[in-house]
Amino acid sequence: xxxxxxxxxxxxxxxxxxxxVPEPTPDTQPFWDGCARGELRLQRCRDCGKPYFYxxxxxxxxxxxxxxxxxxxxxxxxxSYVINHRPARGFxxxxxxxxxxxxxAEGPRMMTNVVGIPNTPEDLILDMELQVTFEQRGxxxxxxxxxAGAAR
Amino acid sequence: xxxxxWIIGVAMTKFMRYKDRDLIDLGTEAATAALSDAGLTIFDAxxxxxxxxxxxxxxxxxxxxxxxxxxxxVYNVTNACATGATAFRVAAMAIKAGEASIGLAVGLEQMGKxxxxxxxxxxxxxxxxxxxxxxxxxxxxxxxxxxxxxxTFAQAGMEYAYQHDGVxxxxxxxxxxxxxAHSTLNPLAQYQKAFSLEDVxxxxxxxxxxxxxxxxPTGDGAAAAVLCSGERLKSMPDIVRRRAVKVSxxxxxxxxxxxxxxxxxxxxxxxxxxxxxAYEQAGVGPGDLDLVELHDCFATAELCHYDNLRLCPEGGxxxxxxxxxxxxxxxxxxxxxGGLLSKGHPLGATxxxxxxxxxxxxxxxxxxxxIEGAKVGLTHVIGLGSACAVxxxxxxxx
Numbered sequence: 375x376x377x378x379x380x381x382x383x384x385x386x387x388x389x390x391x392x393x394x395v396p397e398p399t400p401d402t403q404p405f406w407d408g409c410a411r412g413e414l415r416l417q418r419c420r421d422c423g424k425p426y427f428y429x430x431x432x433x434x435x436x437x438x439x440x441x442x443x444x445x446x447x448x449x450x451x452x453x454s455y456v457i458n459h460r461p462a463r464g465f466x467x468x469x470x471x472x473x474x475x476x477x478x479a480e481g482p483r484m485m486t487n488v489v490g491i492p493n494t495p496e497d498l499i500l501d502m503e504l505q506v507t508f509e510q511r512g513x514x515x516x517x518x519x520x521x522a523g524a525a526r
Numbered sequence: 527x528x529x530x531x532w533i534i535g536v537a538m539t540k541f542m543r544y545k546d547r548d549l550i551d552l553g554t555e556a557a558t559a560a561l562s563d564a565g566l567t568i569f570d571a572x573x574x575x576x577x578x579x580x581x582x583x584x585x586x587x588x589x590x591x592x593x594x595x596x597x598x599x600v601y602n603v604t605n606a607c608a609t610g611a612t613a614f615r616v617a618a619m620a621i622k623a624g625e626a627s628i629g630l631a632v633g634l635e636q637m638g639k640x641x642x643x644x645x646x647x648x649x650x651x652x653x654x655x656x657x658x659x660x661x662x663x664x665x666x667x668x669x670x671x672x673x674x675x676x677x678t679f680a681q682a683g684m685e686y687a688y689q690h691d692g693v694x695x696x697x698x699x700x701x702x703x704x705x706x707a708h709s710t711l712n713p714l715a716q717y718q719k720a721f722s723l724e725d726v727x728x729x730x731x732x733x734x735x736x737x738x739x740x741x742x743p744t745g746d747g748a749a750a751a752v753l754c755s756g757e758r759l760k761s762m763p764d765i766v767r768r769r770a771v772k773v774s775x776x777x778x779x780x781x782x783x784x785x786x787x788x789x790x791x792x793x794x795x796x797x798x799x800x801x802x803x804a805y806e807q808a809g810v811g812p813g814d815l816d817l818v819e820l821h822d823c824f825a826t827a828e829l830c831h832y833d834n835l836r837l838c839p840e841g842g843x844x845x846x847x848x849x850x851x852x853x854x855x856x857x858x859x860x861x862x863x864g865g866l867l868s869k870g871h872p873l874g875a876t877x878x879x880x881x882x883x884x885x886x887x888x889x890x891x892x893x894x895x896x897i898e899g900a901k902v903g904l905t906h907v908i909g910l911g912s913a914c915a916v917x918x919x920x921x922x923x924x
Binding site: 399400401430431432433434436437438439 | 546547548551554558561562567568569570591592593594595596
């Protein structure tokens with residue numbers, strides 16, 4: 375197994391690039407505005423009460439257009455992950471790293487990275503408790519998850 | 527098979543150039559507005575048909591990710607400028623076939639500022655590039671006719687002027703004068719500015735006789751309709767039934783072979799055939815129409831279609847516009863929305879936007895531009911290469 379960042383088969387290492395920065399859209403702007411304030415926001419249907427993520431104007435449960443934003447607790451558990459040894463562009467210094475699916479306390483699942491612990495099968499315990507944390511990338515604050523109760 | 531076909535929800539976005547919203551945002555706005563107009567949600571729809579010409583990457587499914595993934599069949603269609611009408615007809619045919627009782631059709635397009643479709647910027651020298659199998663296809667532009675849209679439709683107009691008395695530059699220009707004037711009453715139109723006949727005639731010449739103000743703009747927008755079977759309509763609330771619009775005819779045609787048609791587009795024959803079939807299907811005649819939204823991509827096209835849709839006696843299109851027959855206070859109001867010339871023409875949206883316009887008048891909800899007492903209306907779109915759709919819509923008797 376190659377060490378983190380080692381290029382495959384002797385090809386020259388690609389020049390390090392900045393991590394991609396999400397671009398807010400009309401539907402996602404409130405989510406990114408929340409992140410900028412250190413708040414993980416979800417949407418909820420005012421008709422059926424279902425909380426959901428990703429941002430969209432229609433409740434996926436009942437089709438109602440009467441939906442609202444609310445601040446989530448930021449608590450989650452680790453639902454699943456894959457450890458990627460071939461880093462994506464911008465992540466050359468991070469590999470191997472885990473791409474994780476977390477189960478938010480409010481119900482929806484989110485894809486994210488786990489930070490603050492080694493990204494190895496020994497350290498990534500399914501159902502472990504996680505807490506949202508934010509990483510500034512350019513103008514955007516990106517939600518990531520670390521072990522609950524860890525000092526940050 | 528469904529006994530009858532109804533529109534119970536219909537909506538469109540404003541046509542304009544959207545810098546901060548994308549194709550799916552626009553489709554989502556139109557689709558959700560049409561569903562809520564019908565008092566329904568996406569969970570009520572049995573089929574989704576999405577029409578978009580320039581983006582063919584699963585637009586319907588991408589739309590579902592915003593408006594709701596309910597597992598229903600999705601059909602993505604492209605059919606030149608008749609793309610939106612084709613999506614409408616896919617939903618209509620599913621209902622007529624008995625496969626669906628409620629269908630959602632969405633037409634959407636984001637074109638931005640594309641200039642005149644097919645045209646190169648003036649003065650730009652483009653070297654000869656062989657194409658086609660074995661590189662055997664050379665450019666035909668200017669040698670075997672033109673494929674540029676303003677020229678194609680200018681040619682159709684000039685042919686009509688050649689064949690009939692009383693048709694010239696001024697008659698074509700009057701069409702644009704009218705549609706720009708009509709658009710001042712339509713808040714959803716891309717442009718809402720009136721121009722004098724002189725303004726129109728002295729604007730930059732694009733392809734004689736079409737000046738810049740006689741060519742439709744490119745732009746962004748979406749329109750959506752919720753269709754419903756007659757059987758299903760019976761169980762709908764009163765308010766839905768009262769506002770329901772009957773689809774009395776839904777017809778589509780393509781070019782039959784005509785001499786010269788392989789070289790120069792024939793915009794007339796397929797329109798005439800579609801109109802005649804639609805009148806027969808609906809059991810109405812041109813004299814019954816209270817308003818018409820027809821495909822005025824260029825002013826010359828509209829004049830030809832007065833004749834093709836039988837709105838005037840054969841050869842009488844020049845006289846029809848001269849006596850203001852197609853003005854909103856005339857004999858048969860044509861393009862009271864401002865038409866493609868001023869309302870705009872986001873290609874995939876157009877064939878449902880005209881259905882929105884006519885339906886809104888039939889419901890008596892067109893505000894300042896309402897044609898009073900409108901009971902029967904006709905919509906027409908034509909896409910080169912070729913597809914023509916004609917719909918005849920009637921006010922609900924309920």
